[in-house]
Amino acid sequence: MTNRERILAVLKKEKPDYVPWCGDLAYWIDYLLKDNKMPEEYMKKSTQRQSVMNEGLASAFVGEGLQKLHRDLDVGFYLQGYFPFTTRYDGVKVTETVDSDYRVTMVETPYGNLKEVWQYTKQTYSWAPQEHLLKTYKDLEAFKYLYEHTYYEPDYALAERRREIIGDNGVVLCYLPKSPFMETVALRAGIEATIYMKLDAPDLFEEVMALMEKKHDEAAMIALHSPAECLMIPENITSEVVGKDNYENYMRRYQEKWVNRIREAGKYSFVHLDGTMKGLIRELSSAGFDVLEALTPEPVGDIAIEDLHQWVDDDTIIWGGIPGGLFSDQVSDEDFDAHVIRVLKVMTKEPRYVLGVADQVVPHARFDRIKRVSELVKQYGKYEQ
Numbered sequence: 001m002t003n004r005e006r007i008l009a010v011l012k013k014e015k016p017d018y019v020p021w022c023g024d025l026a027y028w029i030d031y032l033l034k035d036n037k038m039p040e041e042y043m044k045k046s047t048q049r050q051s052v053m054n055e056g057l058a059s060a061f062v063g064e065g066l067q068k069l070h071r072d073l074d075v076g077f078y079l080q081g082y083f084p085f086t087t088r089y090d091g092v093k094v095t096e097t098v099d100s101d102y103r104v105t106m107v108e109t110p111y112g113n114l115k116e117v118w119q120y121t122k123q124t125y126s127w128a129p130q131e132h133l134l135k136t137y138k139d140l141e142a143f144k145y146l147y148e149h150t151y152y153e154p155d156y157a158l159a160e161r162r163r164e165i166i167g168d169n170g171v172v173l174c175y176l177p178k179s180p181f182m183e184t185v186a187l188r189a190g191i192e193a194t195i196y197m198k199l200d201a202p203d204l205f206e207e208v209m210a211l212m213e214k215k216h217d218e219a220a221m222i223a224l225h226s227p228a229e230c231l232m233i234p235e236n237i238t239s240e241v242v243g244k245d246n247y248e249n250y251m252r253r254y255q256e257k258w259v260n261r262i263r264e265a266g267k268y269s270f271v272h273l274d275g276t277m278k279g280l281i282r283e284l285s286s287a288g289f290d291v292l293e294a295l296t297p298e299p300v301g302d303i304a305i306e307d308l309h310q311w312v313d314d315d316t317i318i319w320g321g322i323p324g325g326l327f328s329d330q331v332s333d334e335d336f337d338a339h340v341i342r343v344l345k346v347m348t349k350e351p352r353y354v355l356g357v358a359d360q361v362v363p364h365a366r367f368d369r370i371k372r373v374s375e376l377v378k379q380y381g382k383y384e385q
Helices: 003-011 026-034 064-073 137-148 157-165 180-188 191-200 202-224 239-264 281-286 305-311 333-347 367-380
Strands: 046-048 061-063 085-089 093-098 102-109 112-121 126-131 150-154 173-175 230-237 268-273 291-295 317-323 353-358
Touching: 003 353, 061 064, 061 157, 064 367, 085 202, 102 137, 112 137, 137 150, 137 191, 137 202, 150 202, 180 191, 180 202, 180 230, 180 239, 191 202, 202 239, 230 239, 239 268, 239 281, 268 281, 281 291, 281 305, 291 353, 305 317, 305 333, 317 333, 333 353, 333 367
Parallel strands: 173 230, 230 268, 268 291, 291 317, 317 353
Antiparallel strands: 046 061, 085 150, 093 102, 102 112, 112 126
């Protein structure tokens, strides 16, 4: 069977020959591009796409070069995902300036101006917020005005191209917007400012959440009609940040609504849970997602791989298993192999798992270690009879 056939078999609740293996290489690719270490054979076949805010260089490295890299490493493809829509503004001035170290966004509204600053950290090959767009409840009126003047247009070209070139090596996945609460926590304000805004101006905060949901629904509908066969709400959740109360009050309804619509469209729903799990994994599973993706077991996460199935509904697919840091040279080849073999021992018991990286292969990882995973799958990943 091919990588695509294995993935689809698990999604359809069927048993493939071996455990599917898919890896998110975007972070590692970003490092290769930044340090000019991407082999020329892949660069020649790459297609440049305008990079999206905070997605890094890897978001512009698409096309046949990306797919050849995955095939040569024998890694099934599903990410890089992307939002299959563009964001437009009418009646509000939004300007963005980008250089090698900073990305600055300015928003001018009748209710005041907003400013956001992200800084690139060379040591980690990643962007981090230095100044959030929302600082206090006093920014909510301007933020509300911004959303009132935000519109979306379809951008299906990359998904359509991937349907052509991924072939038998994977599936096409696109993103819906995050839930409004998680968008605010992860990107717009941070958890502390979000909680203070909710307490300091509860009525206005609820108005903003409702407006964001209305607008996110518009964008999500565009994503639903994209050529993608898999659709992810990229929440980037970790249990100690969100908590059950905030999940139930602000996230569940949005997620269940779109899980149902995705299923009605004949597609598969994913949610990205890449932090601690015990506080929310049962809630996410009960929301009806087909796949909980990027699950990080011990020794990095808070649940042993052998116990993960006990925390989710019987029909929930578990996707993940290899903490990204294990691809670092700080972990010996022997310890890396031992972890992957341990995970495969669990995953071969029933076809409800996809072996994946939790959450991304890290910078400085060796090509041969990434390739090693497929070798271990061939050796230890055949399902029990």
